[in-house]
Amino acid sequence: MTDLDVSPARTAREVLSWSRGEVDPALRAAVDRLPESMRVIAGYHFGWRDERGGPASADPGKAIRPALALLAAQAVGGSAEGAMPAAVAAELVHNFSLLHDDVMDGDVTRRHRPTAWSVFGINAAILAGDSLLTLALDVLATGGHPAATRAIRELSVAVQELLAGQSADLAFEERADVGLAECVRMAEGKTGALLGASCAVGALFGGGTAEQVEHLRAFGAKLGLAFQFVDDLLGIWGDPAVTGKPVYSDLQNRKKSLPVVAALTSDTPAARELDALYRADRQLTDVDLARAAHLVEVCGARAWSQGRADDLLARARVHLRAARPADRASRELDAVARLATQRTH
Structure with missing residues (x-):
């Protein structure tokens, strides 16, 4: 039975709340299949458990x-219920990447509380991430859907692109000559690939045509890159109450994020001063961090990054329309895309 467009479209926040409510029971059931040692860490990371394994209700993330x-499945005439394995798998892969990212970046805060590695140790967090990735493929394989094999392939390709993007991101930290084009390619893999795959596997589980799957994948990939531009802006100027991370966190870690690389390659006096701060053989002070953020803005990189995010959103919407989606799901996908790319406003 398909989901019919008989009610008004929900707001983006209503959609995300609905998605979290729909997916959480299936996500918890999947995580419950893990070995106990993995369940405890995964439960903590998802906000369901405290560090001692007791019940908790911390921030579980946005569920984008x-x-x-789920919306991609509805967009091609399928049901959210039928696409639940696709949604759960996408969320598991995303959280696998977060567990590993936090270790590699040395981040001690995630979703307003200590990261899993800082509580359970680096090795345990890495193993928990590996466990979530394996579980994601198992969820797809055991669901009995005829598109399961194709969906596993979609996610596997996306994970390889994600890993290549993360590898490039780490390599950038050791290099002083990072180009803007290669930084954008890194972000396409690190973030765009999984958002594109999330739409594609949803469309596959919804029974979409090959053309619809391709357009929805492209919609998600463009949205993902726009999302990364905005996320990088938040990594500098984001409110800790919203992001769950300290202000200027990316600058403190001297990350070669999109706005930072745009600033460093601007060939301006501000770029040269920013480069000197990034090369400084000492920990950056609060004054240094504030100055670095100011220099990124003076170089025009803050405005450029937001402009790129806006342009990518427009290009994503072209692909969404080309998929000939059901009306309500189309409007809700558009609303989620706009919310995801306007988080700096």
Whole structure:
């Protein structure tokens, strides 16, 4: 039975709340299949458990990827219920990447509380991430859907692109000559690939045509790159109450994020001063960090990054329309895309 467009479209926040409510029971059931040692860490990371394994109700994240999967299924005439394995798998892969990212970046805060590695140790967090990735493929394989094999392939390709993007991101930290084009390619893999795959696997589980799957994948990939531009802006100027990370966190870690690389390659006096700060053989002070953020803005990189995000959103919407989606799901996908790319406003 398909989901019919008989009610008004929901707001983006209503969609994300609905997605979290729909996916959480299936996500918890999947995580419950893990070995106990993995369940405890995964439960903590998802906000369901405290560090001692007791019940908790911490921030579980925005659920954007499962929302895209469920809406993509509805967009091609399928049901959210039928696409639940796709949504759960997308969320598991995303959280696998977060567990590993936090270790590699040395981040001690995620979703307003200590990261899993800082509580359970680096090795345990890495193993928990590996466990979530394996579980994601198992969820797709055991669901009995005829598109399962194709969906596994979609996610596997996206994970390889994600890993290549993360590898490039780490390599950038050791290099002083990072180009803007290669930084954009890194972000396409690190973030765009999984958002594109989330839409694609949702469309596959919804029974979409090959053309619809391709357009929805492109919609998600463009949205993902726009999302990364905005996320990088938040990594500098984001409110800790919203992001769950300290202000200027990316600058403190001297990350070669999109706005930072845009600033460093601007060939301006501000770029040269920013480069000197990034090369400084000492920990950056609060004054240094504030100055670095100011220099990125003076170089025009803050405005450029937001402009790129806006342009990518427009290009994503072209692909969404080309998929000939059901009306309500189309409007809700558009609303989620706009919310995801306007988080700096």
